Amino acid sequence: MQHITSRAAAKTARAVAILTAVCLMFLCLPARAAEALMTPIIEDISPKTAMTLTTGSTRTIEVLASRDADLTVTVGKTEIEMSRTGSTSDSGLYWYEGSYTAPSSAAGTTVSISATATLNGRSQTRNGGAFKVVAMENSYDGSSGTVEGDMLVIENAQSFSGQQITVTDSYADVFIPAESDRNEDYAAPYYYQLPEGTIDYVSSGPDANNIYWLKSGRKVSANDVEVSANSGSQGENRITGISLSADSECTYLSVDESWKVPFNIEVLDVTYASSTSNTVTSFSPRVVRITFDYTTGIYNGDVSIPGNSCFTDVRVYTQTTNGIPQCVIELTLAESAYYGAYADYSGDTLELKFYNPVSSL
Structure with a gap:
């Protein structure tokens, strides 16, 4: 027993000696070298x-x-x-x-x-x-994908049906499922609020937190919506017209649709501090991207851009995300400035208002 204890003590002594040598090595480093290591x-x-x-x-x-x-x-x-x-x-x-x-x-x-x-x-x-x-399924110039007259279309798209909700508040805050979210319990800043009249299909809900889970991947509070149909389908949405107008203060985008589908507005490029933070570390606005869910066709003709618009170019394309057909409008900003967007509906036409950049305050 004494022999074993002595061996253990010897090992401990050697370990202490090694650690002491390492510490002395760092203590003996010149100040600049130590600083460089840190x-x-x-x-x-x-x-x-x-x-x-x-x-x-x-x-x-x-x-x-x-x-x-x-x-x-x-x-x-x-x-x-x-x-x-x-x-x-x-x-x-x-x-x-x-x-x-x-x-x-x-x-x-x-x-x-x-x-x-x-x-x-x-x-x-x-x-x-x-x-x-x-993959980009279609592009603005029709170089790929299916073109039907002045439309870009997605063929054989998945159809959706079932219980539907309609937004009844002026705007409905949008949440996304927790497994994809940044763990916040407030509205997702990277999802645009849904304006009154927007329709979506229910996946489940309302749950214990009074939240509807929607087939578009969003979550909304039951306080902001009402069940508008227990079954059935709105059918395929098609964007049949896109037009821009402007005055000295604002640029206006009108989008003619078959029905009021959920959509999102993103500004590129925005980066966040981490995957669990909503702190923006970089904001260099250059493109406004508007993505329409459940949409299988989009107008592919010329769009006139007024001279005093905050945009210089319009591009459209289609894509499919998680089985949902989507059509996208991308608007190139004239300046690296973005002041938000306001949305409402006139019939089935989505009206978006963007403030033009100001040269001085």
């Missing part, structure tokens, strides 16, 4: 969250790293060329920017974002979010 050479990467990217579309990658570091950024197996900007953080690191354009060969895959900075033999890596790449 100083981060890469601090942040954006985007941090997973997002869907249509083939042919481009997203900005941002990395915060030392100005003297060798920076390698990859999206999947693709290396991204990065350029250092003049923007710095409080810690003195610099923001680098690059862009990734989703190739058609990546359709159906999810590619991860990663950045590695190397300086004086030290390397640090930060992992970002990921792009789920989906």
Whole structure:
């Protein structure tokens, strides 16, 4: 027993000696060397969250790293060329920017974002979010997909039916399922509120929290809606007309539909601090994207853009997300400025109002 105890004591003594040597090594380092070991050479990467990217579309990658570091950024197996900007953080690191354009060969895959900075033999890596790449089924110029006259259409789309709710409040806050959400118990800031009259199909509910789960993937409070049909279908929605007008203050978009489908408005590019945060770390508005659910066709003709509009270009295409046929309108902003949108219906025409950027206050 005494022999075993002595062996254990010897092992403990050796471990203490090793730890002491390591501590002394760091204590003996010159101040600058110690500081170098502690100083981060890469601090942040954006985007941090997973997002869907249509083939042919481009997203900005941002990395915060030392100005003297060798920076390698990859999206999947693709290396991204990065350029250092003049923007710095409080810690003195610099923001680098690059862009990734989703190739058609990546359709159906999810590619991860990663950045590695190397300086004086030290390397640090930060992992970002990921792009789920989906194929663009049709494009504005009709170069792919099905064209019927002046319409782009999705053929053999899934049909939907069942209990339906209609928004009765001026606007209904939108929530999304907890497994996809950032764990907040308030309305999702990345979903546009549904205006009065919007119709959706019920998946389940109301639950114990008085929430309806909808087939579009949204959740809404039962206080903001009413059951408008217990069965049946609204049929396929088609967008048969798109028009723009403007005055000195606002730009107006009119969208003629078959019925009042749920839609979402996104502004590109917006990035968040993390997958569990709604803190915006970057906002560089360049495109307004409006996505219409349950929609199988969209007007593909010319859209006149007034000279004083806040938009310079209009593009339309179709896609299918989680089995739901969708048509998309993308509006290119004339300036990197966005002041929100107001929505209401005139019959089955969706009327959207966007404030024009101001040159001075």
